[in-house]
Amino acid sequence: MDVIRRPKIDDLVAGMDPMQLLKDMQQGFINYSQGRSVIPPVGELILPERNGEVHIKYGYTKQEAYYCIKIASGFYDNPALNLDSSQGMMLLFSQVTGAPKAIMLDEGYLTNLRTAIAGALVAKAMSPTQVTGVGIVGTGVQARFQLEELVKSGFPVKKVWIWGRNPVKAKALQTHFSRQFEVNIASSTTELAQHCNLIITTTTAKNPLLTAADIQPGTHISAIGSDTPDKQELASDILGKANLVVADSLSQCAVRGEIFHATAAGELAPNAAVELGDLLAGDHPGRVDDGQITVADLTGVAVQDIAIADAVYQAFLAE
Amino acid sequence: MDVIRRPKIDDLVAGMDPMQLLKDMQQGFINYSQGRSVIPPVGELILPERNGEVHIKYGYTKQEAYYCIKIASGFYDNPALNLDSSQGMMLLFSQVTGAPKAIMLDEGYLTNLRTAIAGALVAKAMSPTQVTGVGIVGTGVQARFQLEELVKSGFPVKKVWIWGRNPVKAKALQTHFSRQFEVNIASSTTELAQHCNLIITTTTAKNPLLTAADIQPGTHISAIGSDTPDKQELASDILGKANLVVADSLSQCAVRGEIFHATAAGELAPNAAVELGDLLAGDHPGRVDDGQITVADLTGVAVQDIAIADAVYQAFLAE
Numbered sequence: 221m222d223v224i225r226r227p228k229i230d231d232l233v234a235g236m237d238p239m240q241l242l243k244d245m246q247q248g249f250i251n252y253s254q255g256r257s258v259i260p261p262v263g264e265l266i267l268p269e270r271n272g273e274v275h276i277k278y279g280y281t282k283q284e285a286y287y288c289i290k291i292a293s294g295f296y297d298n299p300a301l302n303l304d305s306s307q308g309m310m311l312l313f314s315q316v317t318g319a320p321k322a323i324m325l326d327e328g329y330l331t332n333l334r335t336a337i338a339g340a341l342v343a344k345a346m347s348p349t350q351v352t353g354v355g356i357v358g359t360g361v362q363a364r365f366q367l368e369e370l371v372k373s374g375f376p377v378k379k380v381w382i383w384g385r386n387p388v389k390a391k392a393l394q395t396h397f398s399r400q401f402e403v404n405i406a407s408s409t410t411e412l413a414q415h416c417n418l419i420i421t422t423t424t425a426k427n428p429l430l431t432a433a434d435i436q437p438g439t440h441i442s443a444i445g446s447d448t449p450d451k452q453e454l455a456s457d458i459l460g461k462a463n464l465v466v467a468d469s470l471s472q473c474a475v476r477g478e479i480f481h482a483t484a485a486g487e488l489a490p491n492a493a494v495e496l497g498d499l500l501a502g503d504h505p506g507r508v509d510d511g512q513i514t515v516a517d518l519t520g521v522a523v524q525d526i527a528i529a530d531a532v533y534q535a536f537l538a539e
Numbered sequence: 540m541d542v543i544r545r546p547k548i549d550d551l552v553a554g555m556d557p558m559q560l561l562k563d564m565q566q567g568f569i570n571y572s573q574g575r576s577v578i579p580p581v582g583e584l585i586l587p588e589r590n591g592e593v594h595i596k597y598g599y600t601k602q603e604a605y606y607c608i609k610i611a612s613g614f615y616d617n618p619a620l621n622l623d624s625s626q627g628m629m630l631l632f633s634q635v636t637g638a639p640k641a642i643m644l645d646e647g648y649l650t651n652l653r654t655a656i657a658g659a660l661v662a663k664a665m666s667p668t669q670v671t672g673v674g675i676v677g678t679g680v681q682a683r684f685q686l687e688e689l690v691k692s693g694f695p696v697k698k699v700w701i702w703g704r705n706p707v708k709a710k711a712l713q714t715h716f717s718r719q720f721e722v723n724i725a726s727s728t729t730e731l732a733q734h735c736n737l738i739i740t741t742t743t744a745k746n747p748l749l750t751a752a753d754i755q756p757g758t759h760i761s762a763i764g765s766d767t768p769d770k771q772e773l774a775s776d777i778l779g780k781a782n783l784v785v786a787d788s789l790s791q792c793a794v795r796g797e798i799f800h801a802t803a804a805g806e807l808a809p810n811a812a813v814e815l816g817d818l819l820a821g822d823h824p825g826r827v828d829d830g831q832i833t834v835a836d837l838t839g840v841a842v843q844d845i846a847i848a849d850a851v852y853q854a855f856l857a858e
Binding site: 270274 | 540542577579582583584585586588589591593595597598599601606608610612613614617620622626627628630632634635636637638639642644
């Protein structure tokens with residue numbers, strides 16, 4: 221049984237081929253949508269007095285070596301203690317005997333990474349042909365990860381607009397990427413949406429930050445932040461107006477995330493969403509012209525955890 | 540973050556006061572029934588092709604230091620590989636920051652232990668005044684643990700009858716305890732029930748092993764084995780005939796275990812069961828005379844995992 225700690229995990233990831241990780245992630249979503257993965261409902265533990273929430277995501281893909289349990293928490297008062305709000309670990313167990321094989325003390329890093337890799341995968345699969353501007357709503361850790369993985373995926377990032385409530389964090393994010401590409405700070409999400417036809421939202425907002433009136437024809441939006449029933453980044457009318465709405469998991473998005481809200485609001489018909497794995501497998505055409513508005517609701521599925529944990533552990537074993 | 544492995548865990552437990560562990564377990568059940576613990580539904584991952592099942596039990600008691608996640612699996616083909624069918628680990632995280640504090644690689648040991656401590660607690664709380672014979676149905680690891688913890692709890696164990704499908708394992712269990720007290724092997728569960736007014740069932744049976752006709756007046760039965768909707772050790776008419784039926788968790792027993800089956804069969808009225816923590820707190824009188832038949836349905840609750848994990852980790856920190 222291997223205990224793999226943080227600096228080692230960083231080293232292992234640094235040595236990996238980003239394109240292979242994208243392929244692994246894609247295959248994970250396809251396995252899931254094609255019924256080859258067993259993914260029970262997300263476990264959730266809420267600590268309201270601590271401003272904390274814990275998600276337990278777990279499951280396995282048939283015929284593989286391991287089953288995976290991922291514990292990822294957000295304790296949102298941690299930054300005041302100079303600690304990352306993300307905490308947690310990923311666990312791999314033998315599918316044959318149940319014996320623990322690997323404990324990855326990733327401190328939330330692999331969750332951030334797999335979320336961003338899924339973001340890059342979706343951006344490549346659903347964006348219009350010419351992305352004139354990439355808009356990032358939110359200035360936290362995931363905002364940075366999304367941009368980094370987008371670049372690593374080979375996606376052409378030239379002009380970026382960022383928007384966040386905290387000007388200091390917006391400035392820091394701008395500085396972080398300013399040698400790689402042009403980064404502008406938008407004064408509002410409306411301004412951001414005017415410049416961008418790929419928008420990625422990465423906040424923990426409980427009230428929508430963008431409405432349908434903000435969104436230009438031909439825009440793709442990936443909503444990353446909402447993974448619980450009470451979080452919402454996009455006004456429901458955006459999903460109502462969209463030509464295509466994709467869910468990373470139809471069953472999860474029925475009870476959490478943007479699709480849950482838009483369906484509850486009557487803006488989106490039940491069963492209107494398409495599952496990401498079906499789109500990635502080519503069973504759904506996806507975007508059919510550059511004028512369409514498309515939305516991907518990414519709540520985070522255990523197949524992503526399986527994909528990243530397997531990849532890291534294989535790299536560890538190969539050393 | 541401490542990683543505590545199996546031999547160390549054994550040492551720590553060996554140094555503990557069994558009476559204190561009983562008290563901790565009792566307080567855990569009382570906290571739970573009095574609403575001081577947050578225990579979400581059990582997570583379950585089934586690997587039918589591997590004859591394996593994984594239970595994830597988790598939660599916390601308010602105002603305490605840690606939240607607990609317990610992963611316990613049964614992979615029932617393991618013995619053929621010379622491996623214990625029980626596998627798993629217990630995890631403690633800070634309730635303040637979510638940071639992992641302890642990983643206990645207990646290989647299912649602490650689950651076996653806390654299950655047996657709860658069994659001893661219930662035997663002491665619910666048995667008739669004079670226990671003439673203790674009957675153990677099943678000859679696996681948990682059968683042994685139940686007898687051991689019963690003895691450690693100070694319960695007067697004099698004559699024991701054991702019954703199991705496997706005569707070799709029955710003989711081994713008899714030999715294991717024969718220097719401590721009289722151990723008889725029963726030829727049937729009916730014979731066992733004739734001799735015993737405390738019966739503890741510890742099997743993974745999917746069909747009942749005892750019926751109401753077997754049970755003598757004044758018997759207490761603790762059903763330990765059934766923790767899923769498909770396992771059942773007691774015919775529903777036993778619960779129908781019982782004067783008192785106790786659930787370790789009313790919400791869990793509504794969807795798994797003996798109470799679930801008896802309610803579905805119409806033998807037990809919904810809401811007829813009493814919760815263990817209410818009985819232990821004195822809010823329910825429990826057994827009121829020695830002629831009553833009583834049943835405790837113990838499906839295993841995360842408060843038990845919290846209690847044992849906390850106790851082991853405190854002992855570790857105190858060293």
